[in-house]
Amino acid sequence: MSATPVRVSPEWLALREPADAEARSAELAERLARQLPAGRLEIHDLGGGSGAMGRWLAPRLPGPQHWVVHDRDDDLLRLAPAAFETRRSDVTRLAPADLAGASAIVASALLDMLTADELARMLGACAGRPLLVTMTVTGQVSLSPADPLDARIVAAFNAHQCRRGWLGPEAVAAAVAALRGAEVLVRPSPWRLGAAHADLLAEWFGGWVAAACEQEPALAAEARAYRDRRRAQADAGELAVIVEHADLLVLP
Numbered sequence: 001m002s003a004t005p006v007r008v009s010p011e012w013l014a015l016r017e018p019a020d021a022e023a024r025s026a027e028l029a030e031r032l033a034r035q036l037p038a039g040r041l042e043i044h045d046l047g048g049g050s051g052a053m054g055r056w057l058a059p060r061l062p063g064p065q066h067w068v069v070h071d072r073d074d075d076l077l078r079l080a081p082a083a084f085e086t087r088r089s090d091v092t093r094l095a096p097a098d099l100a101g102a103s104a105i106v107a108s109a110l111l112d113m114l115t116a117d118e119l120a121r122m123l124g125a126c127a128g129r130p131l132l133v134t135m136t137v138t139g140q141v142s143l144s145p146a147d148p149l150d151a152r153i154v155a156a157f158n159a160h161q162c163r164r165g166w167l168g169p170e171a172v173a174a175a176v177a178a179l180r181g182a183e184v185l186v187r188p189s190p191w192r193l194g195a196a197h198a199d200l201l202a203e204w205f206g207g208w209v210a211a212a213c214e215q216e217p218a219l220a221a222e223a224r225a226y227r228d229r230r231r232a233q234a235d236a237g238e239l240a241v242i243v244e245h246a247d248l249l250v251l252p
Helices: 010-023 026-035 052-060 116-126 150-161 168-178 195-215 217-235
Strands: 041-046 065-071 085-088 104-108 131-144 183-188 191-193 240-251
Touching (some): 010 131, 010 195, 052 065, 168 240, 195 240
Parallel strands (some): 041 104
Antiparallel strands (some): 191 240
C-alpha cells in the first residue's frame, strides 16, 4: 500500500515550529555533532519543507554547512532559507545516489506518515550515514484535567493515523526493528502545551478531535460537548496537554 500524499500547510508548520524546537532532543543533536567529520558538512533534510529542522539544527552542528532540503511541495520549498539548496523530491522514492555526498541525513515529523514499504526504502537510501529523525508521534496524549472521553479520542485518533497504511504510532518501533545491527538511540521529545501555546493548542486540538470523529463517527455527539469543555478550559488557561513524540538517531 502507498500512502496518499498529504499537503501540510505553511501556517501549520509555522505554528508548530517553536514547540518542535522546544521538544527536540538536544542530546541527540550533540551526539550527532560529535560524529561528524571535520570540514564542510553536507546535510540532507528529507521532507524538510520550509526548513524548520535546519533552522534548529544548523547552529548545533560544527563548521561550514551546505543544506539540501528535499520535499515534493514547491510552495513549502520556497519558504526555506535562501542559503539552503532545495530539491523537489518524493522522499519515499529516493535512491542512495540522490543522497551522495551527505555527511548526515535528517528529517522531522516524517516517519509516522510512511508505510512500512516507504520506511524500508527510505532507510535503505540513507544506509551508511548518520540519520537523525525527530518529532515522530508515539500515540500517547495526556490532558489535564482529565476527562472521561480522553481515552476514546486518543484511541480513535491513533487508528485514524493508520488508515492510509501509515505506520502512525508504530513508526519508531518499526524503524528500530528495521535498523537491527546499527546503533540506534531513541529519546522522548514531547510537546508540552498550555496557555503559552494557545494558538497551537487550539489548532492541534481541533484537528485531533475531528480526525477521531472521522475514524469513529459514533463519537461525534459526545465530542461536541467535549470540545466545548476543553475550549473553555483552554480559554481560562486551565488546560495542559502533553503530546508524546520520539527522536531517533542512527549511527552507522
